[in-house]
Amino acid sequence: MSRATRSYRSSGAATGGAIRYVNSGDARIAYRALGHGELSVFVLQPFWTAMEDAIADHRSFIGQIARAHRVLVHDRRGTGESERRPGHISLDAMVDDVLAVMTDAGVDKAVLVGMGESAPLAIHVASARSDRVSRLVLIDPALRPLKGPGSAMLLHTLHSRPRAGLRALARTLVDDDLEASELGGQMARAVDGPTAARLYEVFLNADSFSVLDRVTVPVLLAYGVFDRLCSEEEARSLRQALAEARVGLITGPAGSEAALREAWTQIRDFLDEAAAEARANQPARLAPRLVERAGDDEAVPRPARSRTAAPRPVPVDYVPQGAPPRAAQPQMVPPPPGMVPPVVPPAMVPTAVVPNGNARPVVLTWGPPPDIPEEAVKLNRQGIDQLLIGNIEEALALFQKAMDLAPHYEDAAINHRELLTRLVQKRVAEWQAKQAEEMMAEAERRAQRWAERAARKRRGLLGWLLRSAEPS
Known part of the structure; x- marks a missing residue:
């Protein structure tokens, strides 16, 4: 087969x-x-x-x-x-x-x-x-x-x-x-x-x-x-x-x-x-379909259904349902007579996006915060690239530079913290491996000293036996 x-x-x-x-x-x-x-x-x-x-x-x-x-x-x-x-x-x-x-x-x-x-x-x-x-x-x-x-x-x-x-x-x-x-x-x-x-x-x-x-x-x-x-x-x-x-x-x-x-x-x-x-967008039928009626000797034509091209929908972003609701208006203290009350614009409070697989998605703006400098975003991206090729120290330095430019840049802070944790674990593992190598070397030196001491004792005992066996 x-x-x-x-x-x-x-x-x-x-x-x-x-x-x-x-x-x-x-x-x-x-x-x-x-x-x-x-x-x-x-x-x-x-x-x-x-x-x-x-x-x-x-x-x-x-x-x-x-x-x-x-x-x-x-x-x-x-x-x-x-x-x-x-x-x-x-x-x-x-x-x-x-x-x-x-x-x-x-x-x-x-x-x-x-x-x-x-x-x-x-x-x-x-x-x-x-x-x-x-x-x-x-x-x-x-x-x-x-x-x-x-x-x-x-x-x-x-x-x-x-x-x-x-x-x-x-x-x-x-x-x-x-x-x-x-x-x-x-x-x-x-x-x-x-x-x-x-x-x-x-x-x-x-x-x-x-x-x-x-x-x-x-x-x-x-x-x-x-x-x-x-x-x-x-x-x-x-x-x-x-x-x-x-x-x-x-x-x-x-x-x-x-x-x-x-x-x-x-x-x-x-x-x-x-x-x-x-x-x-399918083309309409060229000939009308025939419908047979019970009791009729011949079929009568049924008009074809008209098909019109539907307008193409305007592209929008897809995200799960959950638009940020409007915040409640704060209670304003009545101003003193003669003063114009300040105009408070309606604020938008951010909330977590709620996934809903059955409702129509809504538009949502996403990406880095607008107050993050482009240089910080670029440094964060370069740090990720360096991390992917294994340059941990270089990536850590780039994340630190991004944090120095934008201390509130959350992505760079998360990357820096996770990478620093990984670097610490790497250094601890290297230290443990070094300590294990030193312990093994010390054990080998100690075993060598014990072997040399045992060899000296054997030589001394053999010499004493030879001297005692000689005729006086």
């Missing part, structure tokens, strides 16, 4: 869609088509996640989307069920792979959903073939990957020590060691080390900002306030660069059920708008 047949029988029935294959260039691409509906949605998962794992993972929203729409999922070239070790891996080739899957599945136009590392691929597909993409959803898009010694070392490790390299790649995504080990094993089943290195290098060199001006379709940018890699500044710059974009603010902690519920609410409403727009 071939590998493709085994995969079809073991997993095709479990997920509701058989594995299909399409030739794209020099590679054979595997994909699945799930669900039914007028709207087609192409979900692009990161290259280290096979489509089997993506379908089974509720955080990819594939199962929820497939309940109302048709969903396409594929394995990148060289990963999963697609042909392993392809001869050519590039961003243009992967764009052609996506278009080939859509053509083979009979999809003329689809909504692209890009997650994390796959966001650059979704943007390049939308910029290259805007006639094949109706809308774009970017969930925590990683469009500015950090290039430096850390990424170069990771690429070298993926080539020379594949398993260790995949574990290192997993460690950059999650903080828990056990979870990173499990994710590394999942990556090893989806892609080998050298292919992962080639795909990761394509991701590092994907210049997505250079093609944003060619993306003309509506875009939903789903960002989390707890995600420090995808900052508020990047979201605002993306929205300004895109022709028609809205920002979806996710206020729940990263990976929590609240955050997933908020993200799904935004994606669901965005897809429902796309489906309604597709239905409104």
Whole structure:
């Protein structure tokens, strides 16, 4: 039994869609088509996640989307069920792979959903073939990957020590060691080390900002306030660069059920708008339909329903429900006669945003406080970049400079405190290791002194025995 047949029988029935294959260039691409509906949605998962794992993972929203729409999922070239070790891996080739899957599945136009590392691929597909993409959803898009010694070392490790390299790649995504080990094993089943290195290098060199001006379709940018890699500044710059974009603010902690519920609410409403727009833009019937009446010899025509194109909604930001209420007006003491009472403007008191997955979101301004200097925000960002490549002392100094410029800058204070705690733990661990080495060295010196003393005693005893054995 071939590998493709085994995969079809073991997993095709479990997920509701058989594995299909399409030739794209020099590679054979595997994909699945799930669900039914007028709207087609192409979900692009990161290259280290096979489509089997993506379908089974509720955080990819594939199962929820497939309940109302048709969903396409594929394995990148060289990963999963697609042909392993392809001869050519590039961003243009992967764009052609996506278009080939859509053509083979009979999809003329689809909504692209890009997650994390796959966001650059979704943007390049939308910029290259805007006639094949109706809308774009970017969930925590990683469009500015950090290039430096850390990424170069990771690429070298993926080539020379594949398993260790995949574990290192997993460690950059999650903080828990056990979870990173499990994710590394999942990556090893989806892609080998050298292919992962080639795909990761394509991701590092994907210049997505250079093609944003060619993306003309509506875009939903789903960002989390707890995600420090995808900052508020990047979201605002993306929205300004895109022709028609809205920002979806996710206020729940990263990976929590609240955050997933908020993200799904935004994606669901965005897809429902796309489906309604597709239905409104369908052409009217050319001939009236016939309705047969009971007892009539011939059918009478029924007038076709008129379809008028609905106006496209104005892009607004998506956040969960919970607008800041107006503060109660303070009780004013009546002024003395002859004085004009001061005018007190209505104040807005900030309150916590309350997630509500069923109500319509409201507009909310987000980002750093307006009184924070841009230089402090830039220093905080540079500190995060230095931290990602392992320069803890340099990152600590940058966070301290940001705090000196803006003492009330909460983000820099939190980063400085957490990094200082980590640095203290590192120094304590180094001190403990040094103390252990000194104790081991002292134990070895003491054992050496005892061995020398025992050797002297043995020599003295042997000399006494020899002297006593001599004849007097």
